Amino acid sequence: MAHKSQRRTALAFASIVAVSLSVAACGSSDDGGGGTDAGASGDTSSVDCAPYEAFGDLKGKTVSVYTSITAPEDEPHINSYKPFEDCTGVEIKYEGSKEFEAQLPVRVKGGNAPDIAYLPQPGLLKTMVATGKVIPAPPETVANVDKYMPDFKEYGTVDGKFYAAPLGANVKSFVWYSPSAFEEKGYEIPKTWDELLTLSDKIAADDPEGKPWCAGIESGDATGWPTTDWVEDVLLRTAGPETYDKWVKHEIPFNDPAVETALAEVGKILKNPKYVNGGQGDVKTIASTSFQDAGLALLDNGGCYMHRQASFYAANFPEGTKVAEDGDVWAFYLPAKDESTKPVLVGGEFTAAFADRPEVKAFQTYLASLEWANERAKTCGAGGCVTANTQADASLLKNPVDKLSAEILTDKATTSRFDGSDLMPGAVGSGTFWKGMTNWITGQDDKATLDYIENSWPKS
Structure with a gap:
């Protein structure tokens, strides 16, 4: 049986984006995706400051x-x-x-903590709370979370105390591609995992100068995280959500046979020299290619044809790139074993405070407010506008990537799960899992990789 919190997460993410489907028109991405507003221009004459009066003069x-x-x-x-x-x-x-996950603990330990940190892993939040330096969220922040984002509250709670309000939400189960390249070659969007592999084989045979896939996992001290998303996405598809839940909670070992199967399936793509690494080189170049640059070869007239990355990746394409179904790049859902199920990997950030000054409390409260969620939608730009706020004004969303996210997350067949590495203890989720997968890309075998991560799991 799925854990209660994770069942609620699936419902939470569906409710986050359900209102997005009522948007009459999402607008084309060539308008920049974001609206203009007085706040962004610094002109307060047309800004309603009434919602901010409670914060006082700062x-x-x-x-x-x-x-x-x-x-x-x-x-x-x-x-x-x-x-x-x-x-x-x-x-x-x-x-x-780029060194956030590695440097934040160093800064906190050294007495140089930021006032507010955006924590992309609930597991990292637990690690930070254990330092004794994280300040419990003020009542005003708690009130906003209870009102706008109750289903996320558990992920910002440690040992029964609420610390970190949810911020953004993103869909990770996307494959980016070039619509024009697919049209020119006559390629169809795959509907199942087997169709995805068949398409990869066909592209490899059709275009010896290009590659079906491009990938990159370099991210400073966070190098390796994109491969953890691959494993999580594929495990959801090969083993199902209940096994995934057990794995995340370490109710089954990290090197369980189900995980071995999933990693082998990932290896069919990422460690296949016929498939990767378009625009970069051989398989090992995945480790040295930044995740920001990895998918740019999609714009390279066949340099590569597919790139698996989250919804936020839309912002990484050069200015002027049209991100749309009829544009320069677009995305399709990473298919499951069959069309009857739709597992989706999701992620997000949480705001933690390391100071209890009035202005810090005020800002943390603002980030949990409806005002911020709507302002985020206005200023969003190239996608990734979906926040964890269930009452955000969907009419402000202007980007087709967000509409696509909404369509996927509200599909009746969809089963959502939060990013597994983000829920694991920080030493594993943002430590040995990243490192182990980097070593895997550069040549370490499946068993050694999974055993290494399993042996690193905290004993208590």
Whole structure:
């Protein structure tokens, strides 16, 4: 039986995006995807500051934010702070880092913690709470979460105490491709996993100069995380959600036969020299290719044909790229074993505070508010606008990637599961799992990889 919290997660994500389907038109991506607003321009004359009056006058105060979200994905986040800054007078200092997961514990231990951190793993939240440095969320933040995002509250709770409010939500089970390349070659979107492999074989035979797939897992100190998504997505497809739930909770070992099967299936693509690495080189180049750059070969007239990555990847394509079904790049659902089921891997971030100053409490509360969720939609740009706020105004979503996410997540056949590595203990989920999968890409065999990660699981 699925864990109660994970069953609720599936419902939560469905409710997050259900309202998105009522949007009459999502707009084309060549309009930049984001609306203009007074807050983003710094003009407060047309901003309704009434919702911000409760925060008081914070002029001269600063709040530092540390996150793994870097350029070009950072700008929409920074812009979403503008009404809060303009109406309260506070200054938000944003810092994105590829070394976030490794450096945050170092900074906290060294007494240099940020005021607010965006934690992409609930497992990392538990690790940080264990330091004694994370401040429980203030009542105002809790009230917002209870009102707008109750199904996510458990993921920001450690030992019965609520610390971190949910922020964004994204779909990970996407395969990016070039619609024009598919049309030119006569390729159809695969509906099953076997069809996906058959298509990969056909592309490899048709185009000896290109490759069916391009991939990259380099991400600074977080190198390896994209391969963990591959394993999780495929495990959901080969073993089902109940086995996935047990694996995440370590109710079955990390190297269980079901996981061995899933990793072998991933290897059929990522370790197949006939399939990868389009635009980069051989299989081992996956480890040295940044995840941001990996899919750009899709624009390279057949450099590669497919790239598995989450909805937020839309922001990584160069300015002017049309991200749409009839555009330069688009995405399809990573197929399951058959068309009767639709497992979907999802992820998100959580805001944790390391200081209890009034301005920090105010900003954490703002990030859990309806005002922020709507501002995020306005400033979003190239996709990934879906937040964890169930009451956000869906009419503000302007990007077709978000509409596609909504369609997938509200499909009656869909079963959603939160990113497994994000739920695991930090030492595993953002530690040995990443490292082990990097070693796997560069030549380590399946058994040694899974045994290494299993042996690293905390004993208590």
